[in-house]
Amino acid sequence: MSAALEVSDLRLAIGGVNVVDGIAFSVAPGEVMALVGESGCGKSLTAQALLRLLPRQVRQTGGRILLEGEDITALAERRLRQIRGRRISMIFQEPQAALDPLSPVGAQVREASGLASAAAREAVRRMLAEVGIADPDRRIDQYPFELSGGMCQRVMIASALISRPAVLVADEPTTALDVTIQAQILDLLRRLAAERGTAIVLITHDMGVVADIAERVAVMYAGRIAEIGPTAAVFSRPRHPYTALLLAAIPRLADEPKSRLAVIEGSVPQPSEYGAGCRFVGRCPFADARCNAEPPPLLETDEGHFSACWHTERLA
Amino acid sequence: PAPALAAPKTKLTVDLPNDVATMDPQLQWDTDSYSVYRNIFDNLVTRSTSGKIVGQVASSWHYTSPTEIVFTIRNDIRFQDGSKLTPADVVYSVKRITNPAFKSPQLSQFDEITSAAVTGPNQVTLTTKTPYPVLLAQLVKLSIVPKAYIEKVGDTQFNLHPIGSGPYKLSDWEHGVQSVLSATPGYWGGKQPFEKVVFRVVPQDATRVADLRAGVADIVRQITPDDAKALQSDRAVQVLAVPTERVGYLFINAEWGPTKNVRVRRAIAMAIDRKGLISALLGGYAKPVSVVLTPASFGYPTGIKPWPYDPQKAAALIKAAGAEGATLPFLTSPAYPQNIIQAIQQMLDQVGLKVVIHQMDQASYLRDRQGTPQEAGSLAFGLWSCACQDADGTIWPLFHTGSIWSKYSNPAFDKAVDEARSTLDVKARMADYHTAFEILRKDVPGVGLYQAAAIYGARRQLQWTPTPNEAFFIMDMKWK
């Protein structure tokens, strides 16, 4: 089975600093892959790079992005326009902000379909129904402000999926939503991936969401992938100290109340503070001279489970 | 854009700096309004090109007593609505303008008249309070209006749609844009030189000059001496200038401040280089005067020498008066030529005074200048014209005790001008004015600077001699 999306050695730079530094992963059709990491580690930039919609200040300095086997890194803007929304699409964190407040939601969904009017309306209506919007005939002509956050996110999803793209990039699609609505949206994404075979790159910083929906997970730290592997394996046997500490730092319903949580001392380095070696070095309990000097490569530790740490064995 | 050189042009386009304020000739007396309505109305009497008072609606007149004058009215004049101009119209015109309820701003020019009556088939008799020698000169400004028409339509309608007996009638008045006059057929005074006259309103000096050069206008009123000089290189246009009865003078406050001291006032008179001013700033378009009056007016004295230009002596005098470095407020408004005022300021500064210019808008300027001596500042520049070409209209209001303009009082002067005002004897009046000007020379409540010129720019083909009273009578013009 060939990957729907394959990213290799992606590098993104802002003013000479590689903010995203050699990321690689692939997603199979129908698969949900999660990209987790703390704020500022480069998740959104990666997502934008996948659609070649980077902010002006950000330049791609290396790497390839293969969409269904086709390298899209070198494509001209005109060709890209035919790819965006058709073969790869994206949904955003704040559903209400990501919709034009002044045009009806139906029109915005239709925009992505590339269809002519009469057929389009019916297609949009069906798509809205498919993402679970009750009464699509009425909703189609309504404006974003008349819809709740959850419904707006469904509209976004509808507009992203109406052209049946191979890949859906979802950048924190549920962070702005309530937990009960989040559960609905995650269910929907899961179903769509399964039914339509859409490959989903789900960006989040919520380990719970990852545990809920992702088959595989990539943990990012400061612009690099620290660990990547099947979700169950990463959660049960983390092979990177960052992942391990992160999981320990989360309060769980099963924990003893008011117990001391494990903490990761310090804070994420700014891109300007990146050193030559491992970027987690300032906060890592295992850090030594080698970690400071040399960035650890991403090595397979178990079947399909990779980790970028010189001290993987100490976590076993 | 109007074609510049169409040979037999029947239309004349005139640029005026301001719109006609009123078409009712008895309501407004500014040069621009007058330039237009002078052509719609005939006056009781008028001035010939040489400045002599001659008849217009009145064919002749004579005094029956020092306070009674009888006019013979022409009977071949018709108003533009076809009705005949009668003595009753003349009487009505006088009564209308002298009726306080009518609130004519010209009231004070005519309020010596106590009665007007039809005293014969073609006769009107005017009576004055006292013998009033300036009466005829004032009557030059009295336009004759149609009694029946005004009584029918009312003052407001009359103002909007005036009817007179003059050579032209108003055919269109676009406020703020232009007034269009067209020739009245069968005018008693002869054939009009142009079928149509358009008076456009162009406030900006530079724009009027541009209009003239571009051929948009045929004649423009009021251009600066510098523009006049510049226009001389343009072969398509000519500059028409005439010395007027308007006198440029410097007012000096004799009742307040450092200038209360007569020595300071004399020093000021000696500090000003009239000739320098005229040649440098007025391009020679003005003539120096020795008193606050122009030779175009009755009463201009011969043999009175102005204070000589002598800055050293002036400085010494100021030192002697202990006024060195004294601050003199110089009131002015944008209506007056700035360069002259600034030049005067420098001249006075050079003899040891400190002149501070207070420029304000015209209404505020008048309020202060006509206020109490304390408010009136030490100096002010003025351009005075009474439109009557008589000393009475100039030095009486400017320097007589109690006049709002006067910040000066001298009983001897008052006596002289009062006497000159109430006798019809020309010789006696001349003598009185001589005395008065002698006193003014000694006391220096003001300094006469120059006789201002009216400067017009016109297409080269236009033939016209402008008059000292700045009347803009189209009948006197023609294409070459």
Added chain:
Amino acid sequence: MTGRFTPGIAAILGLLAIYVFVAVLAPWIVPHNPLRQILLLRLRPPLTYSPSAGWFLLGTDDVGRDLLSRVVDGARASLMVGALSVSVSLLSGTVFGLLAGWFRGWIAIVVMRIVDIVLSIPAILLAVLTVAVLGPSFANLILVLGLTRWPRYTRVAYAQTLQVATLPYIRAAEMAGAHAPRILLRHILPNIAGPLMVVATTEFGLMILFEAGLSFLGLGIQPPYPSWGSIMSEGQNYVASAWWMTVFPGICLFGVVLCVNLLGDWLRDRLDPRAQSR
């Protein structure tokens, strides 16, 4: 706001510094007395030499004053007009805006109605009217410009205050027990200063132009003292015959307006974080 300066902004600030420098030093660096008239040498073109009076590099004006000296000296008046009138309106406008935005209720209603009133009289009319009442002097000129322009600042200050007042740190200051004056001055004012500065820079250039307009109507800087506006309005009748009278002050004015406006745009882009991305 990071303190990163582009070469462009450095040039702008440099040029402005030169202007200020020249304006301040005007009395010492002018080649001639800017008020001294030589009537015989009026309206001379640039690069005129007179054996008795020396060089007139930019020519002379209509009463024979050295134009270069007047332009240099006029910088002072023009920049002062800009700076002072902006200060007056900035200060009063901000105070009203702060009060209205903080207390809201009837204070805001009254203040914002007055703002509407002043804004709906064209500034030039209001200025002419006020000069007519107060009489023209430098102080009154400043006052007039301030009086007609403060509502612009009030609007911005009001909107910004409303916005900042909802921020948690203002809540925190209330919780700390701070009284209104402290909250307004220590917490709100510093945080709305940015947008106000942006308005102020735009207004600075406008005020200089405004003074020129008033000079044209004869109500600007009192003669014989020069400002760029008054020099240009004296020169407007000589645009064809003595172009130098309007062109040189015009260039100076253009330069200043350009610089402060660019500065304002730069500030705006710097201060608005959203304008930085995408």
Added chain:
Amino acid sequence: MLRHIAGRVGQAVVTTFGVLTLVFFLMRLSGDPTLLLVPQGASAHQIAILRHQLGFDRPLIVQYVAYLRQLLQGNLGTSLVQRMPVASILGSRIPYTIELAAGSLVVAVGIGIPAGVAMAVWRGSLVERSLAALVFAGQSMPTFWSGILMILLFGVVLGWLPTSGVAGLPSLIMPSIALGALSMASFARMTRIAVLDELSRDYVAAARARGLSLGAAVARHVARNAAIPVVTVAALEIGNLLAGAVIVETVFAWPGIGQLAIQAIAARDFLVVQAIVLFVSFVFIVMNLLADVVYAVIDPRIRLSS
């Protein structure tokens, strides 16, 4: 919406009343026109008589009440200087004023808005810099100067356009440019900021992620969103174009109400000034109401939530 409009009108009445009051007293503080109406040689007594006849010796508050009463009857009064109904004086000027305002609005909007959009879309490029130069040029020349330069160049030297006057479209061109230049700058800056603001929003990124080009995203989504602040500026600018055109009108001999206002102030022709101010605030009100309507047309949140 109706209630909203009623509220707006209520505010407008208060504003107008305030403007009128302010101008009424300000005018009268600056003295009265009597001195300008009398001939030069009038005596103090004659001046006092005329002042009394004109009613300026009454207490201000009495004059004020009398004026308001007259106004409530729909009577703007009669000009002291021109002895004509103020309504007809104003009426003859308003068409010209509207003509010039429309002309300069065409210049301001026609150049300013496209320039602003271009400056935002090509932010930081040569395009932005050259347009900025144009905008700043428009904003830093005193109009009396640029006006006279244009007259000399296009009127006298080249003879393409009439030097002054109101003869149809050709004579409207130069004054419109001179007056429109300043507003053009405001529009360009405002548009630039508004568009930049919108471009940074998520929905633009979302639209592009759907396959729209930047141009299409601007045309379909950004333009309307950015229009809202621009409309606000437009409402203010139009008011300024109406009566703020004093200098342009003077230079080009354009008989608008700006020139009339200045002349009326100079002549202390109170009723005319007051009527002009009334007219201008009326226009402001209409413009603001119009802006409200435009908001409602553009923005469904306003349209549908009432």
Added chain:
Amino acid sequence: MNPVLAVDGLVVHFPARHGPPVRAVDGVTFTVAERETLGLVGESGCGKTTVSNAIVGLVQPTGGEVRVAGMPVRGADRRTLREIRAKAQIVFQDPATSLNPRMTIGAAIGEPLLVRGLARGRELRERVAALLTEVGLRPEHASRYPHQFSGGQRQRIVIARALALRPALLLCVEPVSALDVSVRAQILNLFVELQQSHAMACLFVSHDLAVVRHVCDRVAVMYLGHLIELAPRDALYTTPRHPYTRALLAAVPEPDPALQRAKPRVPLQGEIPSPAAPPQGCVFHTRCPMAIAHCREEVPAWRHLGETIVACHRAEETPAP
């Protein structure tokens, strides 16, 4: 023993420009005792923030009563309000906007002491230094500005400022929601430490049930302006009585794939109604899987089931855990 905080029938309505007022809080009653931490949970817009704002007088209640240390907040004049705020302090959600960007953090922390005239000069500096140390920062940080700190450090600063007056009641409004996972643990640890060392009463507002469970003794659940369940921590998490509480607990994704995927997956249907037009009867009935006709008509009364108080007509039918 008097509770430190007593909220009794609190109602807060916000007038709307068009249409009916927003019923942000509609009759909420609870108390917080000394040394106790009460958690307040619920979904976005249910009125959590409004309740806390009403407690310190940042919004005026429409009805009901709030007493802080016995002082009524409603109708309090400026001086009383100041006193109440000395007793009750707030920590806001977003540490980035909770600090004035143009004020050093020393000045920010010292402000409550300074403006109340409690300390100045050297003494103020010393107390600020002590507070900084207490929250795990260094005294020399006092002269820095907020932007020079990370999010977690900023939240520490905000907590230090709230502690400056030694309040009897600390309101924490979503104090960790804006923080990164790794930093969140630091702040929660600090919070638990402070609870023990300061013996304060706390109201801990959050939508994160795991966090609330971690730090609270009792938990109150709100839905659409109403309190629907109030129970001791363990009772709530083991035997939730209200269907909404149960749905909420089910919707929280556990960071453990094994556990999470084993959870029954019955997400709530439908959207949260608008607080401007809340449903008749039980406010939850539009989304409630157990709703019956009765729920649509009558507002459920409070029931005491063990230590739990719950507002549900069918609370007794709750399946045992």
